Amino acid sequence: MWQIARQHQPDNMQPVIDVNNLRRNFGQHIAVHDVNLKLVRGDILGFLGPNGAGKSTTMRMLTGNLAPSSGNIKICGINLLQNPLEAKRYIGYLPEIPPLYKELTVDEYLQFAARLHGLSTVATKNALDEVKQQCELNDVGKRLIGILSKGYQQRVAIAQAIIYRPQLIILDEPTVGLDPNQIQKIRVLIRELGKTCAIILSSHILSEVESVCNRVQIMHQGKLVFNSSISDLQQQNINLANLFTQLTTDNLPIQELA
């Protein structure tokens, strides 16, 4: 059992993440505005949008890596802006460019990630064994990260985000550049992780979102323009690719949606 000394115990009924009216300006440019979001344990949200829509800016704010211009973010009931250290204990983040130390071995790096998040020596050992099993890294623990294939490096990057068992996992395009077998393995892993926490998955692969996620939001020009469950989309026979094009391209007739 992994344990982190925490003052606050998450309540099962509480949203894992609750975001209200999030906004971020860069000078005169409004990169993100009016973003609202609520996820509970078990939710896997596909976070879609064309290039420049504001997804990475939003995710950087949700992980406490970028200050919002205005708005509120609560992680397991804790205000991220007022209590960032406490709130960040519940967040695992895989950014678009994975934060790997390539001169460390897999074991060294994952131990470092666990200790950074406050796990004791004993808890770190257990967490390392479990996360290597889960991410299929058992054979490469003693290898330098820099000499691993891209697929293995991405699994190490996911492992660093989940080794301390966060309640919220934010993955920015986790399958980019991987071969079909590796993509499949990562998708299975994400589904498995989603059973016990909430996940936000940014992806440009619409079929990936349909197969892995239970919810979808589409962002365009800094605003959320669509929010639905995947099952509602399927029941209404709405094609996600057509919907995406409709919402993020001007002047497409609405009847092309279905």
Ligand SMILES: Nc1ncnc2c1ncn2[C@@H]1O[C@H](COP(=O)(O)OP(=O)(O)OP(=O)(O)O)[C@@H](O)[C@H]1O
């Ligand atoms: N540090 C910054 N300074 C100025 N403008 C920025 C900054 N970071 C992002 N932007 C702008 O904010 C907008 C949203 O960018 P963002 O990277 O969040 O989009 P994205 O949806 O993640 O795109 P992609 O799919 O290409 O990664 C863009 O217009 C971008 O140029």
